[in-house]
Amino acid sequence: MSGTPTAASPQAASQQAPVSSGSLEPDEALPVQARGLVKRYGEIVAVDHVDLTVRAGDVYGYLGPNGAGKTTSLRMLLGLIRPTEGSIRLFGRDPLLAGAGALDGVAGFVEAPRFYPYMTGRRNLELCAAFDGDGASERIDEALDVVDLAPRAKHKVGGYSHGMRQRLGIAGALLRRPRLLLLDEPATGLDPAGMRDMRALIRRLADERITVLLSSHILAEVEELCDRVAIIRSGSVVYEGSLSELKRTTAGGYQLRTTDDLRALEVCQAQAGIEAVGRTPGGVRFDADEVEVAALSIALVGAGLGIITLASEHATLEDLFFRLTEGDQVEGNGSGPAGAAGGSGEA
Numbered sequence: 291m292s293g294t295p296t297a298a299s300p301q302a303a304s305q306q307a308p309v310s311s312g313s314l315e316p317d318e319a320l321p322v323q324a325r326g327l328v329k330r331y332g333e334i335v336a337v338d339h340v341d342l343t344v345r346a347g348d349v350y351g352y353l354g355p356n357g358a359g360k361t362t363s364l365r366m367l368l369g370l371i372r373p374t375e376g377s378i379r380l381f382g383r384d385p386l387l388a389g390a391g392a393l394d395g396v397a398g399f400v401e402a403p404r405f406y407p408y409m410t411g412r413r414n415l416e417l418c419a420a421f422d423g424d425g426a427s428e429r430i431d432e433a434l435d436v437v438d439l440a441p442r443a444k445h446k447v448g449g450y451s452h453g454m455r456q457r458l459g460i461a462g463a464l465l466r467r468p469r470l471l472l473l474d475e476p477a478t479g480l481d482p483a484g485m486r487d488m489r490a491l492i493r494r495l496a497d498e499r500i501t502v503l504l505s506s507h508i509l510a511e512v513e514e515l516c517d518r519v520a521i522i523r524s525g526s527v528v529y530e531g532s533l534s535e536l537k538r539t540t541a542g543g544y545q546l547r548t549t550d551d552l553r554a555l556e557v558c559q560a561q562a563g564i565e566a567v568g569r570t571p572g573g574v575r576f577d578a579d580e581v582e583v584a585a586l587s588i589a590l591v592g593a594g595l596g597i598i599t600l601a602s603e604h605a606t607l608e609d610l611f612f613r614l615t616e617g618d619q620v621e622g623n624g625s626g627p628a629g630a631a632g633g634s635g636e637a
Contacts, residue, residue, distance in 0.1 A: 319346060319381075320343060320344065320345060320346070320379070320381070320382070321344045321345070321346055321348075321380065321381060321396075321469065321470040321501045321503075322342055322343065322344035322350075322367065322378075322379075322380060322470070322503060323342070323343055323377075323378070323379040324340060324341060324342040324343075324363075324366075324367065324376065324377070324378050324379075325341050325376060325377050326339050326340075326341065326375055326376040326377065327339065327340040327341075327342075327363065327366055327373050327375070327376035327377075327378070328340075328373060328374045328375035328376055329359075329362050329363075329366060329371065329373055329374050330374045335525050336359050336362045336525055337359040337362050337363050337366070337373075337525045338359075338524075338525040338526045339375075339376070339526065340359070340363060340376070340520075340522070340525070340526070340527050341527060341530070342363070342520055342527070342530065343530070344470075344501060344503050344518075345501075345518070346469075346501055347496075347499060347501055348501055348502070348503075348517060348518050349492065349496045349501075349502045349504070349515050349516050349517055349518075350501070350502065350503045350504070350516060350517075350518050350519070350520070351504060351505075351506060351511075351512035351515070351516030351518070351519040351520070352364075352503060352504065352505040352506070352519070352520050352522065353505075353506055353507065353509075353512050353519050353520065353521045353522070353611065354505075354507060354521060354522035354523060354615065355507055355523075355615055356507055358522045358523055358524060358525065358615070359522055359524075359525040360474070360475075360505040360507075360522060361400060361401060361474055361475075361505065363505075363522070364398075364400050364472055364474050364503075364505060365400055366378060367380070367385070367472065367503075368385065368393070368396075368398070368400065368472065369385030369386060369389070369392065369393070370400065372386060373386075380392050380393065380396055380470065381394075381395060381396075381469070381470070395466075395467070395468055395469040395470060396466075396468055396469070396470045396471075396472070397462075397463035397464070397465075397466040397468035397470075397471055397472075398463050398468070398470075398471050398472030398473050398474070398503075399459045399462075399463065399472075399473065399474060400472075400474045401474055401475075402455070402456070402459070403455060403456065403458065403459025403462065405447045405455065405458060405459075406447065407446065407447050407448030408446060408447075408448060409446065409447060410443065410444050410445060410446055410447070411434070411439055411442060411443045411444075411445065411447055411450070411454075411458050411461075412430065412434070412443040412444060414447055414458065414462070415430045415433065415434070415458070415461060415462055415465065416430065418462045418465055419465050422465055422466055426465040426466065429464070429465050429467070430461075430465065432464075433461040433462075433464040433465055434461055436460075436461065436464060436491075436494065436495075437457040437458065437460050437461045437464075437491060438457065438487070438491075439454065439457055439458060439461060442454065451484070452479050452480060452484070453480045453481070453483075453484030453487060453488065456476055456477075456480065456484075456488065457487070457488070457491065460473070460476070460491065460495075468500060469500065469501060470500070470501045470502075470503065471495060471500050471501070471502050471503070472503050472504075473492075473502065473503070473504040473505070474504075474505050475504075475505055475506055475507070476488055476492070476504055476506075477489070477506065477508055477511050478506075478507075478508070485508075485511065489511060489514060489515055492504065492515055493515065496515075502515075504516070509607050509608050509611055512533075512607065513533065513607045516533065517532060517533065518530075518531065518532050518533070519531070519532075519533055519536070521611065521614050521615065523614060523615045528614045528615070529614055533607070536610055537604065537607075537610070543566075543575065543576075543577050543602065543603035544575065544576055544577070544578060544583060544600065544601065544602055544603065545570065545572065545573060545574075545575055545599065545600075545601050545603060546558070546573050546574040546575070546576065546597070546599065546600050547572060547573035547574070547597075547598045547599040547600075548573065548574075548590060548595045548596060548597055548598055549595055549596040549598065550595055551569070551573045551574055553593065553595060554573070554574050554590060554595055555567065555569060555574050557586070557589055557590055557593050557595070558574055558576050558586065561582070561585065561586050561589055562582070562585075563578055563579065563581070563582030563585070563586075564576050564577075564578050564582055564586055565577045565578065572599075573598075573599065575603075583600070587600060
């Protein structure tokens with residue numbers, strides 16, 4: 291099978307100079323700890339001081355536009371490329387120092403899994419199992435069942451759809467009995483049915499207590515699957531934390547519709563604590579805390595206005611994504627550094 295490997299050999303790792311771990315204290319309970327990760331290619335900064343913390347049981351989304359540095363980050367996590375700066379721990383182990391041994395319980399693929407097209411799906415998995423050892427060949431049938439490929443196991447991979455190849459790649463990863471699964475853009479290029487099947491598969495894996503770190507630029511995928519996210523822009527993480535916290539940090543906008551919106555606009559502009567007041571096609575929009583909103587409603591009624599609608603706005607993940615990746619910062623329970631990095635590298 292060809293394609294990007296998921297483990298560096300211990301011999302190769304031993305030839306690499308260790309990267310400074312800074313003040314990172316290894317925590318064997320955490321599947322992923324990355325601190326201050328930097329990757330430079332000449333003058334291009336592909337990844338700029340990235341911190342990531344993936345907890346056991348997370349479905350963790352690494353979200354960003356193409357070219358933001360997602361794939362480069364995953365390559366460093368798997369020990370496939372050496373960070374320019376920073377430190378990495380997978381279950382407390384450093385991939386650059388421990389080599390392939392750091393990847394015990396870790397599996398996945400970077401970019402797209404590749405197989406011999408003239409061999410069957412089963413035969414490709416048999417080759418993977420031969421590399422992995424440790425009874426992996428005995429888990430082939432189970433892995434094929436998990437990814438719903440058992441009926442096509444005897445068919446040549448050359449006849450597989452893109453989605454089937456993606457699922458076969460996950461089957462190959464499952465042969466290792468991973469506790470941590472790293473998936474790079476698993477739904478990219480899939481049709482709607484393929485995306486639905488991939489989401490269902492990832493949910494099943496999460497239900498089996500496998501920690502999943504998936505990179506993606508597909509917002510619906512991340513919103514449906516992930517409980518925690520890191521959003522990366524131009525190589526820098528601009529937010530890390532829960533999706534619910536991210537949405538809460540942007541709360542505060544309100545839509546108002548009354549019996550006289552022009553008069554309501556004047557009342558809002560005169561009311562203390564009511565900010566960013568403006569007309570909209572449906573009425574008036576403003577920003578305020580809940581206490582000020584309560585006072586405003588009293589002032590509107592006192593001005594003889596009937597309130598038809600007074601509703602808080604809830605930003606969608608798409609709104610937040612574009613806000614974060616096109617300029618603004620949002621401080622959450624684990625937000626990244628402010629400001630963009632230098633140039634961007636690969637996705």
